[in-house]
Amino acid sequence: xxxxxxxxxxxxxxxxxxxxxxxxxxxxxxxxxxxxxxxxxxxxxxxxxxxxxxxxxxxxxxxxxxxxxxxxxxxxxxxxxxxxxxxxxxxxxxxxxxxxxxxxxxxxxxxxxxxxxxxxxxxxxxxxxxxxxxxxxxxxxxxxxxxxxxxxxxxxxxxxxxxxxxxxxxxxxxxxxxxxxxxxxxxxxxxxxxxxxxxxxxxxxxxxxxxxxxxxxxxxxxxxxxxxxxxxxxxxxxxxxxxxxxxxxxxxxxxxxxxxxxxxxxxxxxxxxxxxxxxxxxxxxxxxxxxxxxxxxxxxxxxxxxxxxxxxxxxxxxxxxxxxxxxxxxxxxxxxxxxxxxxxxxxxxxxxxxxxxxxxxxxxxxxxxxxxxxxxxxxxxxxxxxxxxxxxxxxxxxxxxxxxxxxxxxxxxxxxxxxxxxxxxxxxxxxxxxxxxxxxxxxxxxxxxxxxxxxxxxxxxxxxxxxxxxxxxxxxxxxxxxxxxxxxxxxxxxxxxxxxxxxxxxxxxxxxxxxxxxxxxxxxxxxxxxxxxxxxxxxxxxxxxxxxxxxxxxxxxxxxxxxxxxxxxxxxxx
Amino acid sequence: xxxxxxxxxxxxxxxxxxxxxxxxxxxxxxxxxxxxxxxxxxxxxxxxxxxxxxxxxxxxxxxxxxxxxxxxxxxxxxxxxxxxxxxxxxxxxxxxxxxxxxxxxxxxxxxxxxxxxxxxxxxxxxxxxxxxxxxxxxxxxxxxxxxxxxxxxxxxxxxxxxxxxxxxxxxxxxxxxxxxxxxxxxxxxxxxxxxxxxxxxxxxxxxxxxxxxxxxxxxxxxxxxxxxxxxxxxxxxxxxxxxxxxxxxxxxxxxxxxxxxxxxxxxxxxxxxxxxxxxxxxxxxxxxxxxxxxxxxxxxxxxxxxxxxxxxxxxxxxxxxxx
Numbered sequence: 001x002x003x004x005x006x007x008x009x010x011x012x013x014x015x016x017x018x019x020x021x022x023x024x025x026x027x028x029x030x031x032x033x034x035x036x037x038x039x040x041x042x043x044x045x046x047x048x049x050x051x052x053x054x055x056x057x058x059x060x061x062x063x064x065x066x067x068x069x070x071x072x073x074x075x076x077x078x079x080x081x082x083x084x085x086x087x088x089x090x091x092x093x094x095x096x097x098x099x100x101x102x103x104x105x106x107x108x109x110x111x112x113x114x115x116x117x118x119x120x121x122x123x124x125x126x127x128x129x130x131x132x133x134x135x136x137x138x139x140x141x142x143x144x145x146x147x148x149x150x151x152x153x154x155x156x157x158x159x160x161x162x163x164x165x166x167x168x169x170x171x172x173x174x175x176x177x178x179x180x181x182x183x184x185x186x187x188x189x190x191x192x193x194x195x196x197x198x199x200x201x202x203x204x205x206x207x208x209x210x211x212x213x214x215x216x217x218x219x220x221x222x223x224x225x226x227x228x229x230x231x232x233x234x235x236x237x238x239x240x241x242x243x244x245x246x247x248x249x250x251x252x253x254x255x256x257x258x259x260x261x262x263x264x265x266x267x268x269x270x271x272x273x274x275x276x277x278x279x280x281x282x283x284x285x286x287x288x289x290x291x292x293x294x295x296x297x298x299x300x301x302x303x304x305x306x307x308x309x310x311x312x313x314x315x316x317x318x319x320x321x322x323x324x325x326x327x328x329x330x331x332x333x334x335x336x337x338x339x340x341x342x343x344x345x346x347x348x349x350x351x352x353x354x355x356x357x358x359x360x361x362x363x364x365x366x367x368x369x370x371x372x373x374x375x376x377x378x379x380x381x382x383x384x385x386x387x388x389x390x391x392x393x394x395x396x397x398x399x400x401x402x403x404x405x406x407x408x409x410x411x412x413x414x415x416x417x418x419x420x421x422x423x424x425x426x427x428x429x430x431x432x433x434x435x436x437x438x439x440x441x442x443x444x445x446x447x448x449x450x451x452x453x454x455x456x457x458x459x460x461x462x463x464x465x466x467x468x469x470x471x472x473x474x475x476x477x478x479x480x481x482x483x484x485x486x487x488x489x490x491x492x493x494x495x496x497x498x499x500x501x502x503x504x505x506x507x508x509x510x511x512x513x514x515x516x517x518x519x520x521x522x523x524x525x526x527x528x529x530x531x532x533x534x535x536x537x538x539x540x541x542x543x544x545x546x547x548x549x550x551x552x553x554x555x556x557x558x559x560x561x562x563x564x565x566x567x568x569x570x571x572x573x574x
Numbered sequence: 575x576x577x578x579x580x581x582x583x584x585x586x587x588x589x590x591x592x593x594x595x596x597x598x599x600x601x602x603x604x605x606x607x608x609x610x611x612x613x614x615x616x617x618x619x620x621x622x623x624x625x626x627x628x629x630x631x632x633x634x635x636x637x638x639x640x641x642x643x644x645x646x647x648x649x650x651x652x653x654x655x656x657x658x659x660x661x662x663x664x665x666x667x668x669x670x671x672x673x674x675x676x677x678x679x680x681x682x683x684x685x686x687x688x689x690x691x692x693x694x695x696x697x698x699x700x701x702x703x704x705x706x707x708x709x710x711x712x713x714x715x716x717x718x719x720x721x722x723x724x725x726x727x728x729x730x731x732x733x734x735x736x737x738x739x740x741x742x743x744x745x746x747x748x749x750x751x752x753x754x755x756x757x758x759x760x761x762x763x764x765x766x767x768x769x770x771x772x773x774x775x776x777x778x779x780x781x782x783x784x785x786x787x788x789x790x791x792x793x794x795x796x797x798x799x800x801x802x803x804x805x806x807x808x809x810x811x812x813x814x815x816x817x818x819x820x821x822x823x824x825x826x827x828x829x830x831x832x833x834x835x836x837x838x839x840x841x842x843x844x845x846x847x848x849x850x851x852x853x854x855x856x857x858x859x860x861x862x863x864x865x866x867x868x869x870x871x872x873x874x875x876x877x878x879x880x881x882x883x884x885x886x887x888x889x890x891x892x893x894x895x896x897x
Contacts, residue, residue, distance in 0.1 A: 117636055243841070296726060299749070522842070
């Protein structure tokens with residue numbers, strides 16, 4: 001009995017200790033933290049003059065190995081380990097760095113908040129511009145980049161001065177932009193049609209928006225099954241829970257320009273719902289829905305579910321970001337399974353005009369010089385210059401070649417007189433394994449739009465026609481000519497602090513729009529659709545929208561004064 | 575909190591006096607020590623975090639030291655009650671919780687009683703095992719299974735209904751808001767029925783077999799025995815668990831709702847699926863309005879405590895075992 005008591009006492013003490021330890025103890029070391037090599041701490045602060053982008057440098061400042069953590073603030077981001085493929089091996093050798101990647105498992109916003117409040121930040125982070133980025137900078141958690149720019153000119157050399165100005169937060173630069181540009185190249189959103197379904201529907205013309213409608217109708221009534229017996233879907237777009245992509249696709253054909261849920265109306269930046277044309281577009285969407293032309297699962301399908309439908313050749317008309325999905329992987333699989341099937345671009349107008357508008361009245365994508373998101377270096381980083389050197393190198397023309405075609409010695413050995421790699425094998429002939437082994441395209445973090453586009457267009461055009469990459473050809477010759485470059489819409493959302501009363505009202509309004517716009521589309525009658533539409537405006541008006549519009553318009557007018565406007569055709573011409 | 579009062583060492587009071595207490599305490603010191611880890615656990619994980627509640631009355635911004643932000647009084651509660659979404663959120667929470675209480679609470683009891691009637695032991699064990707297996711599947715996996723199962727495109731349910739001629743076009747079970755409440759209850763039932771029945775089955779096995787024999791001699795039939803012996807014997811357990819359930823009434827399974835609505839991105843479901851927990855998460859944590867979320871969370875906790883106390887009171891009035 002006594003033995004038992006001693007044993008039980010011992011056990012109790014042990015349990016108490018264990019609980020105290022688990023409650024008060026420090027968090028176990030995070031695996032995403034850098035396996036910092038201690039000797040890397042003091043490094044290159046006074047370093048030698050940085051070499052320009054085109055020189056390789058294993059010398060001097062890169063002689064010590066350096067490991068840092070890089071965090072993608074996106075839950076959908078795919079991660080590859082650094083240094084296993086040829087591109088990252090090359091970069092690893094050139095900069096003598098090792099990068100540990102991490103990303104949130106779900107809900108990046110929540111994870112970022114936790115990281116900020118616990119001070120558990122990575123050395124380098126890729127994230128959207130906007131509120132979170134501004135907040136991090138204002139909390140003093142990001143490194144201003146100007147000191148590093150004096151040693152390494154890559155950033156200034158590859159960006160327009162106005163881009164750098166636009167990226168600044170409170171007068172300082174904190175982010176290396178991803179996909180910045182100096183010219184309007186590229187182009188992603190397109191209308192595509194399924195070749196076989198189109199043929200089965202009698203190969204109708206697809207030149208105007210009305211043609212698209214007639215085709216979708218025909219599919220609904222006459223081509224209800226694919227040749228394999230699967231049910232067809234007249235029209236679908238990629239995942240869009242709030243219906244924004246649908247609105248964007250249609251509004252374009254009606255000559256409108258949508259920036260978020262806003263547009264320019266009579267020279268002023270307003271909520272798009274105030275535009276009678278946007279209302280017409282929304283009711284048109286409702287008509288398509290009521291007639292069963294839009295997939296019933298449009299609002300509930302995930303990207304994978306949509307791609308599965310596309311891969312099986314079931315979608316007749318597809319409004320899609322055609323550069324995504326590993327360069328139209330679904331199209332390749334479809335063609336492989338059914339050699340006579342394919343998805344083709346609607347031509348000659350990528351966004352076919354509606355209601356007798358001229359193709360000249362229709363706007364293509366309006367892209368800004370600042371590109372998409374930014375990579376920032378946090379104050380946690382022991383050696384920010386090294387991180388800066390690596391990421392800004394990726395913005396150079398030389399890096400663009402390596403990112404797309406791998407380092408010399410594999411797919412190419414020498415450059416031609418235009419500085420383009422002479423490929424031993426067309427990119428399109430590479431198997432997925434080969435691309436993976438080389439690490440092509442994956443290390444575009446960040447990438448530079450102009451370099452990537454101009455190089456890939458030129459390299460692709462040099463190939464014999466049957467070997468060209470379809471997406472690249474389409475971008476180069478069909479979509480890029482429709483693109484417009486403008487900074488007039490940059491930074492408008494940032495003028496309202498999301499935590500302020502107006503910011504909270506904005507969230508309320510936009511949440512309401514996101515939840516209710518699909519109801520406009522899915523309404524059972526035009527009257528019901530119109531009522532929900534009017535309710536959205538009423539709700540927004542009651543919740544501070546006029547003041548939001550006024551604040552936004554001020555910034556917009558200021559932007560137009562500084563950068564000019566591209567809205568000069570059709571409805572926007574003065 | 576309330577759980578601490580369950581086991582009162584009644585003997586101590588009888589002897590009275592501090593000496594008696596110390597004596598008694600020393601006598602069973604090893605037993606008392608066994609309680610300490612539990613108390614420490616509760617202090618660390620339940621009481622200390624309650625400090626964060628003051629955030630609901632402050633304007634917390636990331637980077638602030640917790641509790642040291644500017645005081646704003648009831649501002650966040652005012653926002654909460656005037657938020658046009660909140661009424662909807664509250665309605666959904668109450669409806670989903672009540673539906674679950676009405677259907678998912680009695681179901682395991684009925685299931686346990688019925689399973690008790692199966693005489694073939696092997697069959698009984700098999701049924702029981704199959705019924706509680708879904709409990710071990712996480713909601714993420716269970717959600718995917720459900721999506722496939724109820725899918726419009728060749729989902730098992732739609733295929734079966736079509737084949738039987740009950741419907742002539744597939745039903746979009748997860749695409750119509752009005753169906754969501756039903757779907758939430760059905761999926762929850764599928765996942766928790768067998769597991770929740772275990773405690774009742776355990777209670778049933780402890781019933782004295784003599785009671786059944788006595789009832790039989792008195793002429794009780796099968797159903798009479800089920801009602802008067804089996805059900806009445808497990809009634810204390812049922813009441814206890816009912817009180818727990820009522821205390822958790824407003825916790826309408828966060829995981830399940832997030833998964834079934836694709837993290838609230840499914841606009842068709844949002845008007846019917848947004849509950850206080852998802853609302854707190856969406857607005858507070860993702861939208862970075864911690865103070866506001868704290869206010870909403872506090873509101874829910876207060877209601878929960880009130881419900882718990884009420885249920886406890888009612889149970890004690892009716893002369894049943896209470897907390």
